[in-house]
């Protein structure tokens with residue numbers, strides 16, 4: 001069985017041991033757990049890497065990944081195996097909650113000189129972060145004149161580059177109401193929608209692996225950690241939620257994806273405050 005190919009009549013031999021190596025590396029590097037039923041997906045996502053690298057078998061690919069030159073290819077592998085699906089104002093109740101439940105107090109605090117931070121922690125191509133920016137600026141047009149910032153991070157540097165470019169095709173704009181499009185975007189020569197400078201003024205992007213160290217200063221009034229932990233195993237999810245607790249400021253909000261739930265020790269530090277929305281309980285609040 002071990003010598004049998006996982007994908008029949010395929011261009012590149014792909015053995016169970018190769019699948020296990022890839023799954024182990026992906027879990028160790030990005031926290032992502034691959035079920036045994038994902039062999040076809042792994043094959044189809046990585047076959048183009050083998051072609052580009054002119055390799056003949058998945059064994060050769062695993063040797064490259066585990067060898068001295070493996071680090072760069074590991075990034076390519078993670079990028080190929082992660083899902084980047086996102087859209088503007090995805091799960092709109094989170095932006096309603098931010099606007100109506102958080103922003104009134106945060107506007108007052110920011111205008112008194114308090115530091116306000118939001119974190120889009122798996123931002124993909126940036127739509128989540130720009131949606132936060134549109135929400136904040138819609139009720140606080142002077143946000144850029146105060147210490148208000150959105151930090152947007154993702155494990156994939158290509159996604160960060162794409163998010164920073166802030167250039168979106170017409171199809172990606174479906175969930176942006178016409179008024180917001182004309183207020184915050186400009187249409188370029190190629191018909192694409194370019195994020196305007198006002199949105200950029202309160203945003204910064206950088207690469208960050210959620211299962212690695214977080215070189216982020218201070219605490220966040222809101223963290224968006226949506227549609228990423230579904231790819232992690234239970235233990236990694238619980239550990240991540242536990243790390244999010246001290247990253248939240250007093251009364252801070254944690255927004256999670258529609259099919260995700262808070263597990264482990266974090267569950268007792270967070271109270272439910274709406275659909276897949278959690279707030280830090282008063283006693284759990286402590287500086288990081």
Ligand SMILES: C[S@@+](CC[C@H](N)C(=O)[O-])C[C@H]1O[C@@H](n2cnc3c(N)ncnc32)[C@H](O)[C@@H]1O
Pocket residue numbers: 029030031032082083084085086087090121122123124125128153154155156159208209210211225226227228257
């Ligand atoms: C499905 S997208 C979610 C985008 C956005 N948060 C949303 O809900 O629309 C998942 C993103 O998580 C990122 N990701 C996967 N593993 C990660 C990790 N260990 N650390 C940070 N980002 C990760 C992927 O690169 C991808 O861009």
